[in-house]
Amino acid sequence: MLLLLVLFLLTVLFFLFGTHGWDEKALKNIVKQLETQLNHEISQATDQRPEDLWIKEKEYLQPYNPILLNSLVDHDLTRKVSNESMITYLGNKYSVPVKYIGQTVNVKVTDQKLMIYHASRLVRQHYLSDKKLNYHRDDMKEILGTTIFHDLDDDNLAEQLTAKEITYRTERSAKMSIHIAHFPYDKGLNDFDFNFQPSVDKNRIMNLKSMNFVSLAQNILFIGSSGVGKTHLATGLGMEACRNHLSTYFVNCHELIERLKLAHQENRLEAILKNYSRYKLLIIDEIGYLPIDDLGSDLFFQLIARRYEKKSTIITTNIPLSKWGQTFSNPTIANAILDRLVHHSEIFKITGKSYRMKDYQEQQTTETNR
Structure with missing residues (x-):
């Protein structure tokens, strides 16, 4: 309704002032920007983003039979x-x-x-x-x-036919859940090269596919330098969660902090915290690449505190836990966040080489041999 109201007002303004400097192309751009912004914002009525609801509901919406x-x-x-x-x-x-x-x-x-x-x-x-x-x-x-x-x-x-139909519906549901989770790419655990990264215990990772850690509201922390496969492993576990019908969402840490700060400014913090708290599995990627100010630290703590011992969170970070106080501007809050994340958790420290450098070196070797 809010979007329709905005479009209506812009249309009225266009007809009233169209001859006094209003440009039709500019108006369309404004409408497009508003539409994009509103579709990405979490609705106070549903605690979800309209674009996510649309993905879920569009296959059921039929104007006629x-x-x-x-x-x-x-x-x-x-x-x-x-x-x-x-x-x-x-x-x-x-x-x-x-x-x-x-x-x-x-x-x-x-x-x-x-x-x-x-x-x-x-x-x-x-x-x-x-x-x-x-x-x-x-x-x-x-x-x-x-x-x-x-x-x-x-x-x-x-x-037999019912079993086949159930399999079909299950696969379709998993694909939809994976799409809504907003993973950065489509890479599963079977795509991970454990031979290249021997510091990662394959058996420990594969045991997580059972999703018992989600049932127990435990957290997973992947710690390692850039390019060692932290995001890949987090994504792979997230996709397994989707296949097990567990609500999952993937978000970059900086993007998450900015969303929380914007919601705080617009007096809708409670709604967005409630939304992020409802996911059975929340994956927060790349903590430590950018500093987090006082407000961001406080809001991040509120989210982690809400999920503590209730829902599972996967964290990827490029800095040792002992140095989180340097990323979060408030060391006290940093310790409080760590205390809740590390309690009931599995921690993976990855010390291998960068996959990105491996791919680059292989590409250079191929070009040299041509």
């Missing part, structure tokens, strides 16, 4: 059968006999039915559905690749 609408009109379309022996119509998948995999079929939609033709011959018929996956019993037997399913009754076959 497309299946019902399209069933009223004859359609003759072409589709290529996927390797899963499926074709897609209005975002939903429908099965086709496996012998048509890779081939083009004609699809006719009429009277709530979807009919699939190959070489003018009807090969499969489905009722239109709002389910994401729609299998014909005979197709499913072939897709599952074993004749044992010919002997299953409808209940057992339905159980």
Whole structure:
């Protein structure tokens, strides 16, 4: 509503003063800036950012029922059968006999039915559905690749189909959670080169994939110089948390401090602290690269204090814990923050070489050998 009000006022101003120096392009830029700012700010009503809510809700928002609408009109379309022996119509998948995999079929939609033709011959018929996956019993037997399913009754076959549908929905949910978490890149724990970084205990890291540390509200601290893989490991654990349906968010320390300070200035600190406190796992990256003033230190402490013994936090830092007093302007607050982070935590000190320098040296060697 606030965005609509702002747009309305700007439109009125444009029409009133358009001939006295207002430029249409400039107005559009102002509107775009306001839209971006408002979409990034945390709403006091929902304690979430509009852009995050939009990602969650957009797949459920439909101005009309497309299946019902399209069933009223004859359609003759072409589709290529996927390797899963499926074709897609209005975002939903429908099965086709496996012998048509890779081939083009004609699809006719009429009277709530979807009919699939190959070489003018009807090969499969489905009722239109709002389910994401729609299998014909005979197709499913072939897709599952074993004749044992010919002997299953409808209940057992339905159980197999339900399991496949659950897997599909779980994978889709994990992808959405990973997107909303705002990770800097898509790198998992399996992508980490433990041989290059022997100071990292692979077994300790892999044991964390169980997410028991989140259940116990424990923290993880990665300490090491730039480029040793701290952010990669934190991101990998965060992605595992998303796959385990744990609310997760990744944020750079400097960006976090600036958001907290802005919220403090705008009298909405409580809302943003509440928002960051609700995540089961909060990843704060790169503490120590930039100094933190008195206000930033105080606000950061408030956040850590709220999460203490309630939610898990992963920290990456390039400075030893003994020198945090040099990063936070107030040594007393620095000690209070450390006290809450280190208590109930696992600490990883990474002393290896920089991955970035490794990649640079390999690139230089390749160019030299050309």
